[in-house]
Amino acid sequence: MLKIDRLTKRRGSALILSDVSFEARRGRVTGFLGPNGAGKSSTLRILLGLDHPTSGTALVDGVRFAALRDPLAKVGAVLDGSGAHRSRTGRAHLNWVAAAGGIPRRRVDEVLELVELSGAARKRVGGYSLGMGRRLALAAALLGDPEALVLDEPINGLDPEGIRWIRTFLRERAAAGHTVLLSSHLMGELSETVDDVVIINRGRVVAQGTLAEITGARRNLEDAFFALTSGSGR
């Protein structure tokens, strides 16, 4: 459903992405893994139309994100931070996002309930903890009950309980036939969550396949990851 095709991105003389291609399919959780600065966020930002690629395409059901008819119902995105202005309340933030997608207000209450932020809905985002900010971002992504979820480092800032919750949640989304694409630099946290794995290092995809294929003969995903990305300086 999400198709990244030969993506290259230069910033000045720096090569951020080089010929990156992979797919995230329906009903599966795809883990997009790599060390910090490998190009994960850049890829996701291009997929979401936030950054412009130098060449290549990133398509959602064959269409560029910016050309989607109903973006909130197609893709929900969680990038770093809360994605909300600090002096707005959590509910006010979700209200304008809902308005943009023509989504009824009662859905705002539903998603607040879902991410367990109902109690803090009238507080200003500036007073939120890191974890609450992440949950607000997730609530905004879920407003349109999207076919696909794109999450950049979703585990960052969550407490152990939150990590457990989001793992279960993402598995359920995939089981219901939705697409889930998540990036992470934490391998250990992910091996129980993902079906497919794409490993990126220094702007290039170094391996992709099912979890079993990537792990292969090695003990676990973490070992495989370090074997594939060794020499990256980390």
Place this chain on the structure above:
Amino acid sequence: MRAVRALSAYRGELSKLASLPSVWAACLVGVVVPAGVAIINARSTSVDAGFQELAFGVVGVIVLGVVAASSEYFVDGEDNGRQITTSLTVVPSRTRFLLAKIAAVTTVATALAVVAAVITLLLIGQAAGLSRMFGAVVYWVLTALLAFGMTLLTRNGIIPLALLILNTSVVTVTFLLAKITTLAVYFPDMAGIRMFITEVDLPVRLSPVAGGAVMAAWVVALLVAGFATFRRRDA
């Protein structure tokens, strides 16, 4: 030991200022505005020629004072990266931190004021009385500290920037107020301007020293208030 720590805190604040593009832009404005007006005005014969231009260039140190404080709190796009947290872990004593900052702002404002004054007065060919030039420099420095103090107090650069720049305009708000109440002559700018402008259409006469003292009193009061709240509140 204390002197060493104070000196390194001061150096730290100076390099912080030097690394802010807005500070460089402010310096540019501080020199270009009065010099530019001086060039357009070249034929002026007023006894205040050159000094009036400097009264407008003060906008440069307004931006300097505001940015010195607001950059600790408020950077667009970086919501969770408030520099103040880092600053206070590097220089844990809030008093030393603020004194270092005030010293750094004073240094930059003085340098900028001297450069702007020399260039402007040369351009206009004004035989500069040294004491008047000194008065103009003091006015600039006090204005920078005024802007800094207001921003520290409000933790928001927008309000001080708007009020102070608005009040540097051709007919200032305080001047207008002076038409209604003579008390308005004791506003910091109306009082401080006497340090270097001789022709003022204001109801109360103040000597340059008295004017400077009134303005300094405002600045001290504001900095003390800023200090008190800054020491009490959470970073």
Place this chain on the structure above:
Amino acid sequence: MSHDTRRWIHAETTKLWSLPATHLTALGTLVASAMLAIAFGAAGRPGGTTVLDAGLAPVGYTQVGFIILGVVAVTSEYSGGQLRTTLTAMPRRTTQHLAKLVSLAQFALLAAVITVLASIVVAGVVVGDQASLTEALRGIGGAAGYLTLTTLLSAAVAAIVRRTIPALAGLLVHYFIAGPLLRDRTDFATYLPDTAGYRMWFPGATGRLGALSPLTGAAVVLAWVVLAVAVSTTAFRRRDA
């Protein structure tokens, strides 16, 4: 208007109204303007100040509130990474940018009409006179139009600069220092957005301030707005968010 456009204007309006900075700015401007109207009414030449003069003169100062409004409406997108949320919810950038400006114009127009009306009423009380209804309506219309255009120009400049303090400092230096100084000394200043629009809100202006008729002035200011919006839209489309 397409379905999207209407929704997105609605979303941008919701956004604008839920930002405390916009209400506070509008409210502060209203109060400051009324106080200045009292000052102008009281300070005016004996027997010479009309209600409209005293009520409209504050616009020269209170436009600062509208400049802040325009800047903050745009740069608030860059706080907390909100722009990412905006562009994932409203990915067509030209439409999004214009939707924001339309909702901002509506807000500014409303705030301007209330502010100018209140100032004229207050001035009327202080001066102890009345303005003719047609003249008052003309004054309110012209001033509100000027303030709305100024808000839009400020928003476009802020969208190009993307940072609050630099955008605001630049605009304020132009409107309150460079503009007034230039208009006293150079001819081209007649066509700068502050001087050109002067007679829109202050019909009695003379010299370069009165050089252009209110309508011509409005056209010149509008041209500046169109130019700035064209540049900001292009920049917004091209840049990585």
